[in-house]
Amino acid sequence: MSVALVIGRRLLAIAVIMIVVSFLVFAILFATPGSPEQLLLGAGPTTPEALAAVRAKYHLDEPLFTQYLYWLGDAVRLDFGESIQTSQPVVSVLGERLPITLFLAGYATVIALLVGIPSGLLAGLRNGTAGDRLVTFVTTLGISAPSFAIGILLLYVFGITLGWFPIFGAGEGFADRLLHLTLPAVALSATVLAIIARQTRAAALTVESQDYMTFARARGLPRRLLFGRYALRNSSLPVVTSSGLVLASFLTGAVLVEQVFAIPGLGSLTVAAVTNKDVPVVQAVALLAALVVLVLNLLADLAYTVLDPRVRKVVFPQ
Amino acid sequence: MTERTETEPAVLAHEETAELLDVQRLVVSSAATGRRVVDGIDLRIGRGETVALVGESGSGKSMTARAITGLLPNGLVAGGSVHFAGHELLAAGDRNMRRVRGNGIGLLMQDPFTMLNPLTTAGTHIAETLRSHRSRGDRPVRGDLTGEVADRLAEVGITQPGAARKYPFELSGGMRQRVSLAAAIANDPALLIADEPTTALDSTTQREVLRLIRRIQLDRAMGLLLITHDLRVAFSLCDRILVMRAGNIVDAADPVTLRAAPTSDYTRHLLAADLPVDHQRPDLSVDAPGADADAVPLLEVTGLTKRFGTRRQLRGPDGGSLALDGVGLRLSEGRSVGIVGESGSGKTTLARCVLGLEQATSGTIVVDGIDVTDYRTLSKTDRHRARRLVQCVFQDPYSSLNPSHTLRFILTEAIRQRRDNGTDGTDGTDGDNEDDDAEVARLLADVGLPENYARRRPVALSGGQRQRVAIARALAQRPRVLVCDEPVAALDVSVQEQVLRVLRDQRARGVSLLFITHDLAVARHMTDELVVLHRGRVVESGDTADVLDRPRHDYTARLLAAVPTGEPAWLA
Numbered sequence: 001m002s003v004a005l006v007i008g009r010r011l012l013a014i015a016v017i018m019i020v021v022s023f024l025v026f027a028i029l030f031a032t033p034g035s036p037e038q039l040l041l042g043a044g045p046t047t048p049e050a051l052a053a054v055r056a057k058y059h060l061d062e063p064l065f066t067q068y069l070y071w072l073g074d075a076v077r078l079d080f081g082e083s084i085q086t087s088q089p090v091v092s093v094l095g096e097r098l099p100i101t102l103f104l105a106g107y108a109t110v111i112a113l114l115v116g117i118p119s120g121l122l123a124g125l126r127n128g129t130a131g132d133r134l135v136t137f138v139t140t141l142g143i144s145a146p147s148f149a150i151g152i153l154l155l156y157v158f159g160i161t162l163g164w165f166p167i168f169g170a171g172e173g174f175a176d177r178l179l180h181l182t183l184p185a186v187a188l189s190a191t192v193l194a195i196i197a198r199q200t201r202a203a204a205l206t207v208e209s210q211d212y213m214t215f216a217r218a219r220g221l222p223r224r225l226l227f228g229r230y231a232l233r234n235s236s237l238p239v240v241t242s243s244g245l246v247l248a249s250f251l252t253g254a255v256l257v258e259q260v261f262a263i264p265g266l267g268s269l270t271v272a273a274v275t276n277k278d279v280p281v282v283q284a285v286a287l288l289a290a291l292v293v294l295v296l297n298l299l300a301d302l303a304y305t306v307l308d309p310r311v312r313k314v315v316f317p318q
Numbered sequence: 319m320t321e322r323t324e325t326e327p328a329v330l331a332h333e334e335t336a337e338l339l340d341v342q343r344l345v346v347s348s349a350a351t352g353r354r355v356v357d358g359i360d361l362r363i364g365r366g367e368t369v370a371l372v373g374e375s376g377s378g379k380s381m382t383a384r385a386i387t388g389l390l391p392n393g394l395v396a397g398g399s400v401h402f403a404g405h406e407l408l409a410a411g412d413r414n415m416r417r418v419r420g421n422g423i424g425l426l427m428q429d430p431f432t433m434l435n436p437l438t439t440a441g442t443h444i445a446e447t448l449r450s451h452r453s454r455g456d457r458p459v460r461g462d463l464t465g466e467v468a469d470r471l472a473e474v475g476i477t478q479p480g481a482a483r484k485y486p487f488e489l490s491g492g493m494r495q496r497v498s499l500a501a502a503i504a505n506d507p508a509l510l511i512a513d514e515p516t517t518a519l520d521s522t523t524q525r526e527v528l529r530l531i532r533r534i535q536l537d538r539a540m541g542l543l544l545i546t547h548d549l550r551v552a553f554s555l556c557d558r559i560l561v562m563r564a565g566n567i568v569d570a571a572d573p574v575t576l577r578a579a580p581t582s583d584y585t586r587h588l589l590a591a592d593l594p595v596d597h598q599r600p601d602l603s604v605d606a607p608g609a610d611a612d613a614v615p616l617l618e619v620t621g622l623t624k625r626f627g628t629r630r631q632l633r634g635p636d637g638g639s640l641a642l643d644g645v646g647l648r649l650s651e652g653r654s655v656g657i658v659g660e661s662g663s664g665k666t667t668l669a670r671c672v673l674g675l676e677q678a679t680s681g682t683i684v685v686d687g688i689d690v691t692d693y694r695t696l697s698k699t700d701r702h703r704a705r706r707l708v709q710c711v712f713q714d715p716y717s718s719l720n721p722s723h724t725l726r727f728i729l730t731e732a733i734r735q736r737r738d739n740g741t742d743g744t745d746g747t748d749g750d751n752e753d754d755d756a757e758v759a760r761l762l763a764d765v766g767l768p769e770n771y772a773r774r775r776p777v778a779l780s781g782g783q784r785q786r787v788a789i790a791r792a793l794a795q796r797p798r799v800l801v802c803d804e805p806v807a808a809l810d811v812s813v814q815e816q817v818l819r820v821l822r823d824q825r826a827r828g829v830s831l832l833f834i835t836h837d838l839a840v841a842r843h844m845t846d847e848l849v850v851l852h853r854g855r856v857v858e859s860g861d862t863a864d865v866l867d868r869p870r871h872d873y874t875a876r877l878l879a880a881v882p883t884g885e886p887a888w889l890a
C-alpha cells in the first residue's frame with residue numbers, strides 16, 4: 001500500500017466523521033432556545049418583512065434536510081453566514097481571531113514538548129533522585145492547578161509585581177506578540193506539560209529497565225546515544241500516541257486563558273458568541289475544533305508510524 | 319579485523335599479567351536490606367580461557383556478571399574486588415567503566431528478543447559500538463563503516479546482502495543473537511561474558527550459536543565467561559567449571575574431574591537430575607495400566623489444518639500463514655503421546671486447537687466420541703463434558719495462576735465448576751464446604767504438596783510448586799486427557815523431576831497425556847509415542863524409543879544431534 005493511499009483513506013475517514021459532526025453542529029440552531037428566525041435576526045427589529053427576509057436567506061421554509069444541505073454547501077465553501085453580533089461574515093471574524101489562538105497554541109505546544117519531554121526523561125532515567133522527586137512534585141501541581149489560576153498567578157507575579165511582561169493584549173509583530181503571549185502560553189501549557197512529563201517519565205521508567213538499555217551500556221555507548229537513540233526514541237512512542245488529543249485540548253483550554261489575559265483570540269470569541277447566542281459563529285468554531293482534533297490525531301498516528309519501524313513496515317510494506 | 323586506534327584508553331593498556339580477570343571476595347547485596355545475592359566468591363579467568371559459571375535461577379550467577387561489568391540493577395551494591403587487565407573495576411567510576419565496557423569486556427545477554435533496540439537496524443547496533451570507542455577526531459563517518467559492519471556480520475555468519483539494514487523484528491531469534499554477538503565483540507574485547515546466550519533459542523540454533531562463540535573465542539584467543547544453567551553445555555564449551563548455589567561457589571574443577579568426582583552434594587544432585595536422551599532412567603519409567611496403543615482412541619485428530627491471517631489473507635491465494643498442515647494423531651486411554659519440534663513448528667497451535675482455544679481451518683478433533691472440532695456448534699452438555707475431559711497445564715507457572723487467590727480458592731473454584739456443570743458422573747449431588755476442603759487436601763496430596771499450603775497464595779511458592787498447583791487445578795476437573803504444553807521448560811533441572819514424577823503418577827492412574835516439549839530427553843522419559851512436527855507437518859511419528867533410536871527423517875536426526883552431549887566434540 002502506498003503512502004498516498006494510506007493517508008487518503010484516513011482523510012476519507014475524517015471527511016465522513018466531519019459530515020456527522022456537521023449535522024450535529026447544524027442542529028445547534030434548533031437546539032438553542034427561541035425560534036431560529038428570532039435567533040438569526042438577533043437584536044434587530046422583528047418586523048414581518050425582516051422575519052420573511054431571514055426565512056428566505058436561511059431557507060427556513062424548506063424541509064429540514066434540504067436546509068441542512070444548503071447550510072453544508074455553504075459551509076464547505078467556508079460561508080457560515082454572518083455574525084449576529086457584528087454582522088461581519090463569520091469567516092472574516094474567525095480570520096482575525098484564529099492566527100492569535102494558533103500562535104498561542106503553537107507557543108504552548110513548543111513549551112510543553114521542549115520542557116515536558118526532557119524533564120520526564122530525566123526523571124525516569126534518574127528514578128528516585130532529587131531531580132525525579134522535583135519533577136514529580138511540580139507535575140502534580142501542574143496537573144491539579146487550573147490554567148486560569150496559574151494564569152492569574154503569573155499575571156500577578158511577572159506582569160504586575162515584576163513588570164517583565166505585558167498584562168493584556170496580543171501584541172503586534174512577531175517579537176511583540178511573543179512577549180505578549182509568553183505568560184498565557186506558559187499558563188496554557190502547564191497542565192499538558194505536566195501530563196507529557198508524567199507520560200514520558202513512565203515510559204522512560206519502562207525503557208530504563210529493558211534489556212536493550214543494559215546491552216547498550218554493556219557496549220560502552222556514549223551517554224548522548226543512550227539518551228537519544230535509546231531512551232528518547234523508545235519512550236516517545238506512547239507519548240506520541242496520546243499527544244494528538246493532548247494538544248487538541250489547547251483549543252478548549254485557550255477559552256479560559258484568553259479571558260484571563262484579555263487576548264482577542266478564538267477562545268474569547270467563543271465565549272462571547274455563546275453568551276450572545278451568536279449561532280453562526282458557534283457553529284463555525286465547533287466545526288473547526290472537530291477538524292483540529294481529527295487532523296492532530298492523524299498527524300500523531302503518522303508520526304508514530306515514522307518513528308516505529310515495526311508499524312512502518314506493516315503500514316508501508318516495501 | 320583487529321585494527322586498533324592509538325587513542326586506546328589508558329585503562330586498557332594491556333599489561334602482561336597471567337590473569338585477565340581476577341575477582342576476589344565479590345559480594346553483591348541489597349542496599350536496603352543487606353541481603354547477599356552473591357556471597358564472597360573468587361573467580362579467575364586467564365587470557366583465552368573459557369570458564370563456565372553454572373547454577374540454577376537465583377544462584378547469583380547473572381548478578382556476578384552484572385557486578386563485573388558495573389551494571390548492577392538499582393538497589394544492589396557490589397563489594398570486594400574485580401581486577402581486569404591490571405585495573406580495579408569496582409572503584410573505577412562510571413566514566414572509566416564506559417571505556418572498559420564493550421572495549422575490554424563484552425557482555426552478551428540471554429534474550430535476543432529484547433536485547434536489541436527495536437527502533438534501529440542490525441547495522442546501526444554494530445556501527446554504534448564501533449564508533450563509540452574512537453575519539454572524536456578519528457571517529458569514522460557513518461557511511462565509511464558500511465564495509466566494516468559487513469565484515470563483522472560475516473564473522474558471525476550473516477552474509478546475506480542487506481542484512482545490516484534489517485530491523486530486529488525482521489530477524490529470527492538465532493539471527494538476532496548473532497547480531498548481538500557481533501555488536502558485543504565489535505571492539506575486540508579481551509573478555510566476553512555470555513549470560514545464558516542460547517537459553518532462549520531452539521536447540522538446533524543453540525548448537526550453531528555455541529559453535530560460533532567457540533570458533534570466535536579460539537580465533538581471537540578471547541577469554542570467555544559462560545553463564546549457564548546447563549551443565550552439558552558447560553562441559554562441551556569450557557576449560558573450567560564453577561558451580562554456584564545461593565551466592566556461593568560450591569564446586570570448581572575441569573569438566574572431566576567435575577563429572578567423575580564432584581566434591582559437593584549439590585553438584586552430585588545436579589548431575590543426577592540430568593535426563594539422558596539415549597535411554598530412560600529406570601527410576602522414572604512407568605507401567606501404565608491400560609497402555610494399549612490399539613484401544614479405541616480417547617483423542618483422535620485427523621487432517622488438522624490451521625491457517626492464520628487477516629480475513630483478506632485467508633481468502634487470498636496464499637491463504638494466510640500455514641501453522642498446521644494435515645496433522646493427525648491418536649491418543650488412547652492411559653497412553654502418552656509427545657509432540658516435539660522447534661518453535662514455530664505448530665506444537666502450541668495444535669494444543670490450542672485440541673483445547674478449543676483456537677478454531678481449526680479444516681480437519682477433525684474427536685474427544686471420547688464427541689466431535690469437538692468446533693466448540694461453538696456443540697450442545698451445552700457436550701461442550702461441558704469435552705471441556706472437562708481435556709485439561710491443560712501451561713508452560714509458565716508464574717503467569718498461569720491468579721496471584722490474588724489462595725490455593726484453596728483456586729482449587730475449590732475448579733471443583734465447583736466441575737460439579738456445577740453436572741458432568742461429574744461421580745458424586746455430583748454433594749457440594750458442602752467440608753467436602754470441598756477434603757478434596758482440596760487430596761488434590762494437594764496428589765501433587766505432593768502438604769495440606770496446609772491451601773492457605774497460601776502463588777507468590778509464596780517456588781516455580782515447581784506453582785506448576786504442581788496448576789496440575790492439581792487441572793486434575794480437579796477429573797480429566798481423562800491432560801494437555802501439557804512445555805510443563806517443565808520454565809523450571810530448574812532440580813525441580814523438573816518432581817513435576818515429571820507427578821505427571822507420571824497421573825499416567826499410572828489412567829490419565830492420558832498429550833505432552834508438548836522441545837526437549838527430547840524429557841520426551842524420552844514421558845511419552846510412549848512421538849509425533850515430530852516441522853513447519854506444521856508431521857515428518858515422523860511412532861514409538862518413542864524407535865523414533866529416538868532410529869530416526870527416519872532428517873529433521874528428527876538434526877534435533878537429536880542438537881541435544882548437548884557434554885563432550886567437546888559436540889561443538890567441534
